[in-house]
Amino acid sequence: MELHELTVKEASEKLLNKEISAKELSGALLDRAKTLDKDLHAFLAFTEERAKQDADSADAAIKQDRAMPLTGIPYAVKDNILIEGIQATAGSKILENYKATYTATSMKRLMNQLPVLIGKTNLDEFAMGSSTENSAYGPTKNPYDMSRVPGGSSGGSAAAVASGQALFAFGTDTGGSVRQPASFCGVVGFKPTYGRISRYGLIALGSSLDQLGIFAKTVEDVALIAQTVSGPDEYDSTALNKPVADYTSLLNNDVKGMRIGIPKEYFASGIDPEVEKIVKDAIKRFQDLGATVGEVSLPHTEYALATYYIILPVEVSANLSRYDGQRYGFSAPGKTLEEVYVNSRSLGFGAEPKRRIMIGTYASSAGYSDAYYKKAKLAQQLIRKDFTDAFEKFDLLITPTTPTPAFKLGEKSDPLSMYLADIFTVGLNIAGVPGISIPAGMTQSGLPVGIQLVAPHFAEEKLFTAGHAFQKSLDQKFKPTLTK
Amino acid sequence: MNITDVENISKLAKLKFSDEEKKKLEHELSDILNYVDQIKNLTEKSEIKLSEDPDALNILRDDVAEPLAAPEKFLEQAPGREGDFVKVKSILE
Numbered sequence: 001m002e003l004h005e006l007t008v009k010e011a012s013e014k015l016l017n018k019e020i021s022a023k024e025l026s027g028a029l030l031d032r033a034k035t036l037d038k039d040l041h042a043f044l045a046f047t048e049e050r051a052k053q054d055a056d057s058a059d060a061a062i063k064q065d066r067a068m069p070l071t072g073i074p075y076a077v078k079d080n081i082l083i084e085g086i087q088a089t090a091g092s093k094i095l096e097n098y099k100a101t102y103t104a105t106s107m108k109r110l111m112n113q114l115p116v117l118i119g120k121t122n123l124d125e126f127a128m129g130s131s132t133e134n135s136a137y138g139p140t141k142n143p144y145d146m147s148r149v150p151g152g153s154s155g156g157s158a159a160a161v162a163s164g165q166a167l168f169a170f171g172t173d174t175g176g177s178v179r180q181p182a183s184f185c186g187v188v189g190f191k192p193t194y195g196r197i198s199r200y201g202l203i204a205l206g207s208s209l210d211q212l213g214i215f216a217k218t219v220e221d222v223a224l225i226a227q228t229v230s231g232p233d234e235y236d237s238t239a240l241n242k243p244v245a246d247y248t249s250l251l252n253n254d255v256k257g258m259r260i261g262i263p264k265e266y267f268a269s270g271i272d273p274e275v276e277k278i279v280k281d282a283i284k285r286f287q288d289l290g291a292t293v294g295e296v297s298l299p300h301t302e303y304a305l306a307t308y309y310i311i312l313p314v315e316v317s318a319n320l321s322r323y324d325g326q327r328y329g330f331s332a333p334g335k336t337l338e339e340v341y342v343n344s345r346s347l348g349f350g351a352e353p354k355r356r357i358m359i360g361t362y363a364s365s366a367g368y369s370d371a372y373y374k375k376a377k378l379a380q381q382l383i384r385k386d387f388t389d390a391f392e393k394f395d396l397l398i399t400p401t402t403p404t405p406a407f408k409l410g411e412k413s414d415p416l417s418m419y420l421a422d423i424f425t426v427g428l429n430i431a432g433v434p435g436i437s438i439p440a441g442m443t444q445s446g447l448p449v450g451i452q453l454v455a456p457h458f459a460e461e462k463l464f465t466a467g468h469a470f471q472k473s474l475d476q477k478f479k480p481t482l483t484k
Numbered sequence: 485m486n487i488t489d490v491e492n493i494s495k496l497a498k499l500k501f502s503d504e505e506k507k508k509l510e511h512e513l514s515d516i517l518n519y520v521d522q523i524k525n526l527t528e529k530s531e532i533k534l535s536e537d538p539d540a541l542n543i544l545r546d547d548v549a550e551p552l553a554a555p556e557k558f559l560e561q562a563p564g565r566e567g568d569f570v571k572v573k574s575i576l577e
Contacts, residue, residue: 101557237542306520317497324498326572331563337573341498354499358490358509359516361497375523382526416515 003028004164005479008073008221011167015062015072022058022072026051026116029074033118033165036482041140042150042159044079045087046119054116061114069224070113076166078157079120080127080203081212083107090203091123091135091153094323094330094348104201105236106170106212106229113228118166121156125350126320127172127205129153130180130421131412134352139409142184143480144447148406151181151421154213158185161215162480168216168225174205175308176401176425178213179437183401183450186439186478188467190214190222193457194432195240197226198233206315207238209308209429217478219438219467223247226460242458250461255469256290258462261394265301266424272404275449278441279400282451282470286398289469296394298386303379304427309419310363310376311430317360320353355415384431388456396462397454399424401437405447428454436463438470439478448478485514 003025006014014020030048037043051074058072077083080090082100089095103111124134132140132155140155142148143163150159154171158181161169171178173191182189190213197212204210212229216222227248232241262283267276283293325331325344332343349357363372390397403423412418428435434457437450451470455462490506490513501509552558555568564571 098561101561232543234543234545237544239543240541241543303523303526306523309516309520310523321498325563327558327570328561328563334573337575338498340573342500345498346500349499354501355509355512355516357497357499358493358513361493362485362489362513362517363520365493365496371524372520375526376520379523379526414515415512416519419516419519 004032006167007217008070008167008224009218011073012069012071015058016067018062022055022062022116023052025072026055026074026118029118029165036163037165039141039146040143040159040163040482041138042121042156042163042165043076043119044089044091044122044137044156047086047117050086050117054114058114058116068113070110070115070228072114072116073168074116074118074166075110076118076121076157076160076169077107078123078154078169078171080123080172081107081170082201082203083117087120088203089137090127091125091137092349092353093136094344096330098329102201105198105233107201109229110225121154121160121169123156124153124352126203126316126353127153127174127177128316128352128356130176130418131407131409132156133409134350136350141409142406143482144186145406148408148447149184151184151402151406153177154215155181157215158182158187158189161185161187161217163482168214168221171213171215172202172205173211173213173429174209175312175429176422178215179401179425179435179450179452180422182215182437183448184406186448186480187215187217188219188222188439189437189450190226190463191428191435192226192230192460193434194429195238196434196458196460197230198236198239200233200235204319206312207319208315209312211429219436219464219471220248220251222436223251223464223468245461247461247464250465251468253465254290255286255466258291258396258466259394260286260291260293260466261296261390261397262293263298263301263390263397263399264295265298266399270403271400274443275400275402275404278449279398279451282440283398285470285473286466289473291466294394296390296397298383298390298427300379300382300386301427304383304430305419305423307376307379307383307430308422308426309359310372311380313356313360314364314373315360316353316356317364320349320357323348352415380430383427387431387433387454391456395455396466399452399454401425401450401452405443405449424452433457434460434463436467438467440474441476446481485510485517
């Protein structure tokens with residue numbers, strides 16, 4: 001097997017057995033990336049110097065027998081996550097020359113294990129989008145079909161893992177931005193419970209919805225990485241002080257007797273028939289593994305996307321007010337302070353952030369906030385209760401991750417049709433519950449399709465146990481063709 | 485949402501648009517608002533309160549100032565600078 005095809009666990013074994021060095025592993029991936037990524041464009045920057053230093057530290061640790069499970073493993077980071085001294089453009093011109101002044105808590109925890117940073121990955125501007133086409137630096141392509149999108153907003157990270165340019169990657173998930181691209185690119189994508197992983201050092205989009213997410217080839221790898229970065233943080237008041245389970249030791253728990261709910265609203269209409277078939281086959285597979293399945297209703301599902309597109313833009317309009325051309329980032333000249341603000345923002349932001357700032361400003365302005373924001377916060381409570389009610393009868397829920405496989409570049413030209421790509425993923429962010437997308441099958445035309453598992457708040461281990469069993473039982477390789 | 489609304493909101497949002505962009509926004513924002521308007525169909529159920537959410541709490545640390553390790557790395561990001569200050573246009577005219 002070639003080095004870029006290894007899982008994190010397999011690579012770790014080879015490193016610890018000294019079959020390969022961290023330098024060889026990251027070097028091989030970076031060499032491959034040089035030609036591959038010209039077309040794919042998963043990365044906005046490769047951090048070659050940093051990778052060399054990281055690999056040296058990893059190799060020294062391995063030599064001294066103080067290596068940990070992620071030591072020497074090459075990884076990629078979405079370009080809206082801060083690592084001190086390294087660019088963090090958020091896919092926007094307004095942060096083109098910005099270098100992070102501190103490191104995200106989650107990345108600090110990860111770096112304690114001495115992994116190797118390969119680079120920063122492409123995304124829709126400020127994580128607003130479902131295709132990476134909103135990136136100010138050009139779109140990423142889907143490794144399974146270069147005429148299609150990788151999904152988004154963390155499309156660069158998903159494509160990087162799928163194409164073997166990194167063995168795992170981080171994204172952010174505010175409405176589906178990790179799970180949806182994971183489904184489109186045939187990799188595992190995980191969003192934790194809101195409050196499970198610190199948001200300190202993530203460039204804020206919707207602060208009440210944002211979470212760090214993880215991409216890898218296997219559920220097992222994701223469980224290990226999640227365990228490493230989870231937990232409370234004195235720099236994030238929303239990271240709750242709840243114990244983090246030893247996810248990897250729970251992976252082989254029995255699926256037998258698990259109760260899995262099928263939310264009927266997620267199968268109502270508008271699903272691609274091939275996607276529906278793959279999800280139904282996955283449900284059968286869980287039954288074969290000994291789980292019991294039953295239908296359940298999440299009655300307020302129809303309001304989830306509307307709720308999202310009120311709460312999110314309101315938070316966006318507040319969070320993006322900091323980009324004003326004064327302290328950092330792009331600044332355009334103007335005769336007055338007001339002109340500098342307006343010119344910097346108007347030239348620095350792309351179309352989608354502007355649209356969302358406008359919607360959010362409108363929905364939170366006097367006279368409208370009761371009709372929109374207050375109502376959306378009520379809907380949020382109802383949606384949350386739908387999930388907690390369902391989890392009184394079920395351990396997990398299963399849904400399609402997305403209604404369709406990856407769509408063509410340029411196919412969704414109006415904003416609303418793009419928003420609908422997240423219809424099955426946003427509900428989880430609104431309710432705060434954790435979810436994972438796992439590759440479950442391929443369409444006739446060779447595009448991967450994911451299933452989404454949903455667990456109760458702070459019950460991530462259930463996702464990993466069920467997901468691991470599912471993946472082990474599925475005798476199918478997800479290997480992109482990388483053809484144009 | 486009409487052109488006047490677009491102009492008023494853009495002032496609040498500190499953004500400016502060409503006439504062509506305004507027309508496009510009028511159309512796009514109306515589409516989005518029409519979609520999210522379905523939220524208004526929700527009948528009020530005031531018995532659900534945020535306080536019933538056991539996880540809706542903040543974990544706060546002590547309010548103690550910490551020294552800033554390296555002011556230079558923040559200052560060097562500033563578009564305008566004079567010595568140890570960030571240089572901006574005058575606020576009072």
